[in-house]
Amino acid sequence: MLTGNAAAAWGVRLAEVDYIPVYPVTPQTEIIETLAKWISDGDMDSKLVTMDSEHSMITAAGAASATGVRAFTATSSQGLMYGFEMLYTVAGWRVPLVMVNVSRGLSSPITLEPDHNDVLAARDSGFLQIHCETCQEVLDSLLMAYRLVEDEQVLLPVIVNMDGFYLSFTREPVEVPELETVRKFLPPYQPRHAFFKASQPMAQGVAVLGGSMYSYFKYQMHLASQNALNVYKEVCGKFEKEFGRNYDTIEGYMLEDAKYVLVMTNSFSTLGKAAVNKARERGIKAGLLRLRLIRPFPVEDITGALKGRRAVAVIDQNISIGKGGILHSEIASCLYNEKQRPHLLSFIGGLGGKNISPGEFEFIFDNMIKVRGVEGEGEKTSQLLYTETEWKEMARLKGIAGKG
Amino acid sequence: MLRLRFHGRGGQGVKVASRVLGTAAFLEGYYAQDFPLYGAERRGAPIAAFTRISEEPIMERGVISEPDIVIVMDKTLLYDPRIMPVSGLKKGGIVFINTPQSPEEARAEYKISGQIITLDITKICLDILERTILSSLAGAVASKIAGLREDSLKEAVEKVISEIVTDRVLIEKNIEASLYCFNAIPPVELKTAEVIQKGSGVITMPFETAGVSSPALNATGNTPLRRTGNWRVFRPVWNYDACTRCMICVARCPDGCILVNEDGFPYTDYDNCKGCLICVEECPTKTLEKIREVHAKKVIGK
Numbered sequence: 001m002l003t004g005n006a007a008a009a010w011g012v013r014l015a016e017v018d019y020i021p022v023y024p025v026t027p028q029t030e031i032i033e034t035l036a037k038w039i040s041d042g043d044m045d046s047k048l049v050t051m052d053s054e055h056s057m058i059t060a061a062g063a064a065s066a067t068g069v070r071a072f073t074a075t076s077s078q079g080l081m082y083g084f085e086m087l088y089t090v091a092g093w094r095v096p097l098v099m100v101n102v103s104r105g106l107s108s109p110i111t112l113e114p115d116h117n118d119v120l121a122a123r124d125s126g127f128l129q130i131h132c133e134t135c136q137e138v139l140d141s142l143l144m145a146y147r148l149v150e151d152e153q154v155l156l157p158v159i160v161n162m163d164g165f166y167l168s169f170t171r172e173p174v175e176v177p178e179l180e181t182v183r184k185f186l187p188p189y190q191p192r193h194a195f196f197k198a199s200q201p202m203a204q205g206v207a208v209l210g211g212s213m214y215s216y217f218k219y220q221m222h223l224a225s226q227n228a229l230n231v232y233k234e235v236c237g238k239f240e241k242e243f244g245r246n247y248d249t250i251e252g253y254m255l256e257d258a259k260y261v262l263v264m265t266n267s268f269s270t271l272g273k274a275a276v277n278k279a280r281e282r283g284i285k286a287g288l289l290r291l292r293l294i295r296p297f298p299v300e301d302i303t304g305a306l307k308g309r310r311a312v313a314v315i316d317q318n319i320s321i322g323k324g325g326i327l328h329s330e331i332a333s334c335l336y337n338e339k340q341r342p343h344l345l346s347f348i349g350g351l352g353g354k355n356i357s358p359g360e361f362e363f364i365f366d367n368m369i370k371v372r373g374v375e376g377e378g379e380k381t382s383q384l385l386y387t388e389t390e391w392k393e394m395a396r397l398k399g400i401a402g403k404g
Numbered sequence: 405m406l407r408l409r410f411h412g413r414g415g416q417g418v419k420v421a422s423r424v425l426g427t428a429a430f431l432e433g434y435y436a437q438d439f440p441l442y443g444a445e446r447r448g449a450p451i452a453a454f455t456r457i458s459e460e461p462i463m464e465r466g467v468i469s470e471p472d473i474v475i476v477m478d479k480t481l482l483y484d485p486r487i488m489p490v491s492g493l494k495k496g497g498i499v500f501i502n503t504p505q506s507p508e509e510a511r512a513e514y515k516i517s518g519q520i521i522t523l524d525i526t527k528i529c530l531d532i533l534e535r536t537i538l539s540s541l542a543g544a545v546a547s548k549i550a551g552l553r554e555d556s557l558k559e560a561v562e563k564v565i566s567e568i569v570t571d572r573v574l575i576e577k578n579i580e581a582s583l584y585c586f587n588a589i590p591p592v593e594l595k596t597a598e599v600i601q602k603g604s605g606v607i608t609m610p611f612e613t614a615g616v617s618s619p620a621l622n623a624t625g626n627t628p629l630r631r632t633g634n635w636r637v638f639r640p641v642w643n644y645d646a647c648t649r650c651m652i653c654v655a656r657c658p659d660g661c662i663l664v665n666e667d668g669f670p671y672t673d674y675d676n677c678k679g680c681l682i683c684v685e686e687c688p689t690k691t692l693e694k695i696r697e698v699h700a701k702k703v704i705g706k
Contacts, residue, residue: 401623
């Protein structure tokens with residue numbers, strides 16, 4: 001029985017990481033506390049350093065990675081925002097840093113429970129992104145992440161994401177692999193382009209002036225990220241061979257004959273799967289597609305999984321203020337040129353960790369069925385999942401706050 | 405699936421209690437999941453934790469709003485309208501309350517309709533562990549009510565507590581206290597059925613101006629109305645015969661809860677004193693002594 005945070009720490013321990021700069025932030029702190037304890041007890045041979053901010057922390061982690069060692073760091077929410085400048089910078093260095101983000105809603109109003117505006121804000125930075133549903137997946141993804149980004153075809157940093165509270169503090173059974181097996185899957189990092197070596201000086205992360213140079217470097221990052229799709233498949237196959245667990249770029253649940261498909265990410269996908277089971281009991285051919293690899297975006301896999309369905313509902317646990325669900329836009333761009341494109345509906349749910357109740361899932365399936373067969377009658381805006389009971393409770397609280 | 409909810413206060417071991425139960429269930433071959441919920445961490449703040457136990461893989465996450473079993477580790481929470489520990493308890497469900505009262509007395513005082521079990525686990529904890537960290541005891545009570553085995557509990561306490569402390573004696577005492585509680589709870593039968601959630605309709609949220617929809621409070625603050633003294637385990641009581649009015653207690657009280665009366669003697673603001681007992685510790689003349697709060701009413705007649 002491990003929390004998501006403890007599972008992440010186990011991933012770092014088994015990956016035999018060399019350097020871990022840290023800065024605490026709820027709900028991530030348990031990861032670095034666990035690592036600090038192991039290092040202090042002599043169970044782990046790594047260097048852990050407490051930094052003065054997330055900005056310094058990501059700089060230190062990226063810089064360590066550029067010296068050719070295996071580095072790790074972790075943050076969440078406001079901390080990710082504080083270090084934001086360095087995400088783009090470190091990605092541009094083309095170093096294989098692995099970072100965990102424990103999702104938590106962004107201020108204001110300040111909160112503690114999860115949604116994905118924090119990690120999706122880092123969407124365009126060059127960091128790859130792997131989003132996890134279970135604690136086991138957190139541990140496994142860390143091992144896969146190092147193998148993926150240390151590949152010469154990739155060499156970009158990666159964020160492994162899990163939900164605060166719903167995974168970070170939730171214990172569930174987790175199988176911790178043997179170190180020897182992990183070593184077979186994840187050999188030591190052999191840096192080829194960024195390292196410290198006697199009599200071999202180099203300058204990294206240099207400035208450029210002139211768009212043609214800048215464009216070259218940026219587009220090379222994009223190509224490397226695109227390469228990661230194929231490398232990911234290889235890593236996935238090798239991981240399954242060694243550990244018996246398969247994690248493709250996407251996960252289909254009851255998808256084979258599904259006509260109505262939910263698209264979800266992270267820990268609430270578990271609730272979505274339960275809703276699919278319930279819908280099936282009602283005779284609805286329901287299924288769920290969980291996005292695991294968000295950057296690079298596995299366009300072909302997603303298109304293959306969604307084309308020909310009657311309706312697809314994207315449940316975004318995020319909100320792009322002024323537009324709506326972020327992943328809905330991305331899925332729409334995958335499907336626009338498909339002949340057999342499904343009706344695409346957009347829902348926003350679970351902001352700040354708000355529960356998505358079985359009733360709200362029923363509402364989504366009812367909407368998908370309603371839209372059936374009517375050309376062009378897709379939703380133009382994202383529908384917020386918010387119940388009458390919640391609205392009434394909010395009204396009561398507004399009264400207490402003197403806003404009656 | 406069996407769903408349990410623990411209610412207590414920061415520092416009482418609520419999270420660890422849910423882990424003791426989760427681990428015991430896991431060791432017995434069930435699927436298990438446990439999960440605490442708290443805001444900005446603070447000793448004494450209300451905390452809930454949850455454990456799910458199932459023969460099938462668990463397809464739920466997050467808070468349990470309709471528990472089969474509620475474990476109330478701090479009975480003062482039963483009066484807190486924000487917490488309402490028994491809310492959502494399923495028909496036929498069981499409430500455990502940490503109190504010296506009998507189930508009938510507790511039922512009359514707290515107006516609870518479900519099946520009630522009581523045990524003064526704070527007393528057992530003080531007797532065996534000499535402190536009030538109730539985690540293994542509450543976990544033991546929950547394990548018994550959930551129908552788990554004694555050997556699973558024992559192994560779970562050993563496993564969970566040794567992840568937190570290294571003192572072998574303390575681990576043994578935790579095991580002793582938990583087994584005592586496990587055996588003090590009579591076997592019970594849980595008669596709950598799966599709840600079909602009625603659900604509430606999804607609305608389309610209307611616009612409201614920033615005067616309403618910004619996260620600002622326009623009402624006067626009400627923090628002074630919240631009496632933080634309601635969850636003391638021990639109450640400091642005064643015997644002025646020995647008091648020299650040295651004011652060390654006034655200076656040491658971390659919450660500013662020791663005031664001075666017209667004659668220059670210090671006294672406690674019991675509405676807000678959290679019972680940390682630093683005053684009792686610091687008093688050079690032993691003017692202060694501690695009395696367990698549940699007995700204080702009888703002793704000092706207040």
